[in-house]
Amino acid sequence: MKGMRKWLGMILCMLLVLLAGCGQTGQQATTQESLAKDQIYLYYVNRDQTNVVKEKYTLKERGELAAQVKELVGRLSGAATTAEYQASVPEGISYTSCNAEHHHGRIELMFNVAYSSVDAESLLFFKTCVVKTLLQLPQVNSVTLSLTDLASSDPETATVSENFDQDSFTMSFGGENGYKQKGAIILYFANEAGDALKEYRKSVEISNTTSLDRLVVESLIEGPDRDGYVRTVPKDTTIRNISVKDGICYVDLSDEFYNTDNSLKNDIIVYSIVNSLAELPTVSKVQFLKNGEKQQYFRETMEFDGIFERNLDLIEEDTTE
Amino acid sequence: MIQSIFRQSGELVTILRNREKTNPFRSLKMLVFLSFFLLAVGAMLVFNIVLKHSYTDKSMEEKLQLVQNQCSILGNQILANQFTIDTMQSNLNVEIDQLANVWDGRILVMDSTYKIVKDTYTIDQNNYMIYDEVVHVMRGEKDKNIRMLDDYAEIIVPIVNSEKVTNGVMIAMVSLKDIDDTNVYIARQANILIILFAVLACVAAFIIANISVKDIKILNEQILTLNQGHLESLQVKSRFNELTRLTDSFNVLLNKMQVLEDSRQEFVSNVSHELKTPITSMKVLADSLLMQEEVPNEVYREFMTDIVEEIDRENKIITDLLTLVKMDKKAAGLNIEPVNINALLELLLKRIKPLAAKRNIEVVFESFREVIGEVDEVKISLAFSNLIENAVKYNEDGGSVHVSLNADHKFFYVKVQDNGVGIPEECQAQVFERFYRVDKARSRETGGTGLGLAITRNAILMHKGAIKLYSEPGEGTTFTVRIPLKYVS
Numbered sequence: 001m002k003g004m005r006k007w008l009g010m011i012l013c014m015l016l017v018l019l020a021g022c023g024q025t026g027q028q029a030t031t032q033e034s035l036a037k038d039q040i041y042l043y044y045v046n047r048d049q050t051n052v053v054k055e056k057y058t059l060k061e062r063g064e065l066a067a068q069v070k071e072l073v074g075r076l077s078g079a080a081t082t083a084e085y086q087a088s089v090p091e092g093i094s095y096t097s098c099n100a101e102h103h104h105g106r107i108e109l110m111f112n113v114a115y116s117s118v119d120a121e122s123l124l125f126f127k128t129c130v131v132k133t134l135l136q137l138p139q140v141n142s143v144t145l146s147l148t149d150l151a152s153s154d155p156e157t158a159t160v161s162e163n164f165d166q167d168s169f170t171m172s173f174g175g176e177n178g179y180k181q182k183g184a185i186i187l188y189f190a191n192e193a194g195d196a197l198k199e200y201r202k203s204v205e206i207s208n209t210t211s212l213d214r215l216v217v218e219s220l221i222e223g224p225d226r227d228g229y230v231r232t233v234p235k236d237t238t239i240r241n242i243s244v245k246d247g248i249c250y251v252d253l254s255d256e257f258y259n260t261d262n263s264l265k266n267d268i269i270v271y272s273i274v275n276s277l278a279e280l281p282t283v284s285k286v287q288f289l290k291n292g293e294k295q296q297y298f299r300e301t302m303e304f305d306g307i308f309e310r311n312l313d314l315i316e317e318d319t320t321e
Numbered sequence: 322m323i324q325s326i327f328r329q330s331g332e333l334v335t336i337l338r339n340r341e342k343t344n345p346f347r348s349l350k351m352l353v354f355l356s357f358f359l360l361a362v363g364a365m366l367v368f369n370i371v372l373k374h375s376y377t378d379k380s381m382e383e384k385l386q387l388v389q390n391q392c393s394i395l396g397n398q399i400l401a402n403q404f405t406i407d408t409m410q411s412n413l414n415v416e417i418d419q420l421a422n423v424w425d426g427r428i429l430v431m432d433s434t435y436k437i438v439k440d441t442y443t444i445d446q447n448n449y450m451i452y453d454e455v456v457h458v459m460r461g462e463k464d465k466n467i468r469m470l471d472d473y474a475e476i477i478v479p480i481v482n483s484e485k486v487t488n489g490v491m492i493a494m495v496s497l498k499d500i501d502d503t504n505v506y507i508a509r510q511a512n513i514l515i516i517l518f519a520v521l522a523c524v525a526a527f528i529i530a531n532i533s534v535k536d537i538k539i540l541n542e543q544i545l546t547l548n549q550g551h552l553e554s555l556q557v558k559s560r561f562n563e564l565t566r567l568t569d570s571f572n573v574l575l576n577k578m579q580v581l582e583d584s585r586q587e588f589v590s591n592v593s594h595e596l597k598t599p600i601t602s603m604k605v606l607a608d609s610l611l612m613q614e615e616v617p618n619e620v621y622r623e624f625m626t627d628i629v630e631e632i633d634r635e636n637k638i639i640t641d642l643l644t645l646v647k648m649d650k651k652a653a654g655l656n657i658e659p660v661n662i663n664a665l666l667e668l669l670l671k672r673i674k675p676l677a678a679k680r681n682i683e684v685v686f687e688s689f690r691e692v693i694g695e696v697d698e699v700k701i702s703l704a705f706s707n708l709i710e711n712a713v714k715y716n717e718d719g720g721s722v723h724v725s726l727n728a729d730h731k732f733f734y735v736k737v738q739d740n741g742v743g744i745p746e747e748c749q750a751q752v753f754e755r756f757y758r759v760d761k762a763r764s765r766e767t768g769g770t771g772l773g774l775a776i777t778r779n780a781i782l783m784h785k786g787a788i789k790l791y792s793e794p795g796e797g798t799t800f801t802v803r804i805p806l807k808y809v810s
Contacts, residue, residue, distance in 0.1 A: 050453035121456055124435045128451055170437065170445045170452070183444035204444075212443040281446040 038062065040136040042075055043129035044085035049121050052128055053085050065100040065139055069107065072133055088129030092117035104317065105141030107134070113147045131164040141165065181206040186279040187219055188272045188315065189229040194264050196316035197272055200229055213249050213283060214242050216276050232272035234260035240291070248307065249277050252289040258298070266302040271311045278310035285309050354530035361522035369511045373504065380500045381474070385467060388476055388495050391420060396480040396491060404432045404489060406439040417441060425496035426473060431455065432489045459490050472498050536564050547575070591756040592642065595770065599635040603628050641772040644703070645755065648779045655697045655783060657808045662692040662733055666726055669706050677713050683721040692726055692733045695808040696784055704780040707773040708737040708800050714769070715798070716741035732803045740797035749790060753778045785809055
């Protein structure tokens with residue numbers, strides 16, 4: 001009988017642990033979903049000025065983007081310093097205007113900055129909070145911050161613009177995330193018409209053995225798993241060799257790449273690879289090789305022995321609202 | 322039916338009782354075995370754990386120190402390059418990549434605006450780092466931050482220039498897998514060794530336990546054989562001192578038992594003989610009477626007198642024997658009371674006066690002081706009366722008996738001295754033995770049983786006293802008795 005009790009006790013304990021675990025993930029799920037339709041998170045700075053915190057907020061402005069931007073920036077600036085958080089837009093930074101024209105969902109905000117009264121941390125969190133708050137608006141894909149140095153006399157160099165998107169900030173680094181990093185890469189597949197390249201974001205898990213250049217090409221070979229994209233590289237292609245040196249990525253692909261029939265245009269195929277690789281910070285140019293040697297022509301018509309750089313013209317304009 | 326149940330339940334009780342008796346946890350063998358085994362295994366386990374922890378801690382410490390040093394060197398180089406790392410012709414870039422590779426980890430470098438200027442994983446490069454600990458280090462609130470997770474350690478160090486200003490921060494993540502792997506390897510080896518040695522320890526423990534108790538077992542068997550009467554004394558000399566001593570003590574005991582047994586047999590034989598002697602005499606007298614015809618009354622009277630004498634003698638022997646046996650029992654309690662020894666001795670001497678006067682023997686009592694002793698009056702009287710009687714019996718006509726009484730603060734001393742026939746030296750040691758008589762013929766005449774001195778000695782010993790004898794044949798005998806004044810039980 002004693003043995004029975006022991007076993008029961010152990011089983012109970014295990015169940016409790018499981019439940020606790022489930023409960024936690026459940027809770028996490030609910031906090032994610034608890035945002036209502038017009039609710040977003042406002043990002044503020046925490047009390048110690050070491051990180052950002054978020055607060056739920058219901059937008060008042062529903063219509064025009066510019067008005068919404070103004071409202072949000074106002075909230076981020078005007079917040080009084082409470083026990084938990086501080087204003088994201090500190091004294092020393094003032095909002096001037098915004099340019100909300102729909103260029104691929106990009107908006108531009110202009111600020112005047114008195115750098116002498118703003119320390120590095122405040123500047124960092126200002127950028128982080130403003131960008132992360134605004135990126136939640138459905139029409140916004142990227143935010144450009146143009147900061148004008150009030151102390152500068154030279155108008156040419158006074159304003160510095162920086163572009164941010166959802167991957168620009170490495171958040172919650174400390175933890176398992178640090179070592180096995182979840183990140184995203186940008187790939188370019190063909191659109192359905194086959195006449196332009198479309199941006200495709202893919203989540204990947206990086207560890208110390210991952211080489212991103214290889215990962216990019218492998219992902220291209222894998223192809224898209226969403227509708228609206230068409231693969232550009234034949235699926236049984238293999239990478240013979242790939243390496244990056246001095247910003248040039250040398251890609252050596254197997255015969256299948258060269259021999260398989262492909263209805264897409266040469267440009268589209270080649271630049272899908274080039275543009276995807278060029279998204280990597282370490283790569284600015286691409287050189288193709290076949291079996292270690294430069295090929296003169298790709299599919300008999302396209303010159304292939306040169307060094308390719310990113311071609312932005314082939315990228316389809318993003319017309320999403 | 323009922324009988325059989327009772328019988329069975331009786332057996333059951335006996336069996337159960339027997340099983341209780343052989344409780345394994347009360348076994349010396351088990352104790353030795355378990356102690357040795359558990360100690361050996363316990364020691365090994367403790368050793369293993371301590372060593373493993375020491376290795377792990379030391380290795381980690383060293384690794385982290387090494388990493389910090391390398392970070393520091395790297396930091397200086399980064400400063401020298403003014404935080405431009407990932408450029409075309411950068412050796413520094415390659416160096417950082419290689420270092421991250423060696424560590425099987427990741428390196429990130431941030432400048433003072435928190436921009437990640439180098440990430441060996443590439444993925445976060447050119448991003449802004451939002452991380453509490455980095456802020457703490459950048460602001461100088463901490464001079465480093467080390468976090469240990471399962472397989473890796475995260476070290477955040479500042480990049481400080483010569484003026485002690487923090488220009489940036491470096492995060493190094495190093496894999497601890499090599500330490501872990503070594504640990505696993507060592508653990509595996511250790512476990513194998515522990516199991517191996519546990520088995521060896523088990524065997525050794527078993528052997529040692531057996532050796533320890535083997536001699537005891539042999540001893541036990543020998544004693545059992547002894548019980549059955551097949552042995553005289555224990556033979557085995559054990560290899561262990563303790564057991565040898567035990568064997569010797571046991572042999573001494575056996576010897577004592579043997580002596581007791583012998584003396585018992587002798588006693589029985591003596592008793593039979595002594596008891597038979599008067600009866601034989603009586604029979605002879607009676608038979609001779611019967612055989613004659615026409616015996617005149619005077620002859621009958623004469624023979625009857627002799628027969629009565631023999632009966633008296635027999636009676637005396639039996640009485641003395643009973644006294645002795647009662648004393649022997651030792652369960653016989655002593656009736657201790659304060660007794661005036663002077664009065665006691667005077668009374669005894671008064672009683673002997675008629676017998677002494679008959680043979681013109683002078684009896685003198687000398688007392689140096691009044692003595693009150695805690696004694697059993699009856700037994701002490703018996704003891705002293707025997708001595709005094711002997712002094713008279715074994716004396717010449719016209720001889721003298723001198724009794725003296727003295728005491729110090731602890732004992733009182735009684736001396737009975739005669740100038741009679743004395744006891745030859747070779748017999749002196751045996752006079753206190755039962756039924757022992759130096760001169761059988763003489764004692765028979767005087768009506769002795771041979772038990773007097775045995776009774777005396779017994780009584781004195783019961784009082785924790787002592788009796789000594791000095792004698793010269795032809796000159797006389799002196800008995801000296803010493804008895805404690807206060808009875809000590």
